[in-house]
Amino acid sequence: MLATQLNHLIEENKLVNNTVIRVRKHVCNNIQNNKVVLIVLDLDILGTDDSSGGVKSEQPPTVAKPATTTSHSCEPEQKTPPKSSTGPFSGGQPSTPGTPGCGLPRVFPIQSLNPYQNRWTIRARVSQKSAIRTWSKQGRDGKLFNFTLVDESGEIRVTGFNAEVDKFYDMIEVNKVYYVSRANLKAANKQFNTTNNDYEMTLHSDSQVLPCEDSDTSSLPETHFNFISIGKLDTQSPGSFVDIVGVVHECGEVQSITAKASQRELRKRELGLVDSSNCLVRLTLWGEEAENFDGASHPVIVIKAAKISDFNGRSLSVSPTSSLLISPTNIPEAIRLKGWYEHEGRFSNFETFRSEMVGSSGGADGVSSSSGVLGGWNLLQDVKASGVGANVKADYFTCKATVVFMKKENFMYQACSTEGCNKKVIDLGNGLYRCEKCARETPDCKWRLLLMAKIADITGDLWVTCFQDAAEVLLGQTAEKLGTIKSTQVNISSSCLINYSILFGVRFIKVTFLCTIDCSLSSHVYLVL
Structure with a gap:
């Protein structure tokens, strides 16, 4: 049996019947009915023999010979493998003829592991380690962390919960080599698992993780990067993971936001990454990484498994499975980019x-082939014809249009004054305002704009909804100033909006619109970013 990393030899017709090979690395697994499976991890192709008899007659001894090596200890007469002095590392077959002797673990390749094996040990290097994260579900709280192990055959993700976090987190270090055994194997959750392995590990109370003291660990690879240029991010699907190297050209301040689902306060920081493709992409850091990051010196950032989003066309974020390196000195691409x-x-x-x-x-029609984005300048007639707004996710387009009408009713509202919360508040009539989202009452509030307007060009018109920033640009006034006018002048709509409608009736503007569908209306409503 071939390991998955050698499947390309079959696909490329390099390994056919009667091919003569030299097996360089292998592992033997015992399966049901005392059958032995030889898994080839590495081989050399020596040539193809047209005479099938000679080649095939020599194969059975090659497979059968390792099958006799069933002892789990160095003493041939020992018949109780589980009681071997080598403890958790006594099971399995050697991966190579040079497997260490008595008292040392017999190593399985990562790629050969599956949930049906009971006794195995791997020797692998830690290529990524996450921070400790907390979780809450159905009234229970806990914590977890994960790390990625890599050897010559492949990589695998390992997760520890609660007690295993306390036991292993401080021990695990990136680029160190460990022996791992007695972990649970299960099918990988591809939504969170960025490795190419079909399985992942979960540590439990009996799991063993021991540092490898071997002097020769050079055969174990370090983190492998498959970098993609920032300028080619629009060729990648949203939700996928990529390896990125970029220079911090812009560094924003730390911001606080409230998660909608959990109502937890989150800290984030946005960076602008650039590379030699002369393109800039927004990267979001979260939590401690956001708070501790210093971008004053324009450092080079290397990210393993950055997650792609279609927000603003394309953007990146560091997920829990990502690995972030700042100003690395051993990655040639990072050194060249800094220069x-x-x-x-x-x-x-x-x-x-x-x-x-x-x-x-x-493409020729101005529609990007990679996402719901209309490129270049678009006529409103073409926007409607292309079905913009019919997708589940947001669509984007750019147009030149004239504001021909603004709704005068309910174009602003009183919002919660808490930072990061824009929920509409209830005036209690006693000088206090209640926010249902924050579940508290405050003596003040802030004004927010929510302006509906009709824009038009020579081909048609559209209704758009302008939120705070876009509405302030269109009106030429801040929400605070308009709120002051509203509190002292009843006819604010007539005194302000009509004049601005006339002003914008002779003025062209360039705006990018985010398109959604409002089911309560008979036509699409477009939201201005």
């Missing part, structure tokens, strides 16, 4: 995925 930025890049003008750059990747 480029110091001598040339810092003076460049960078394109973003929000407008022009996205449009340049579109």
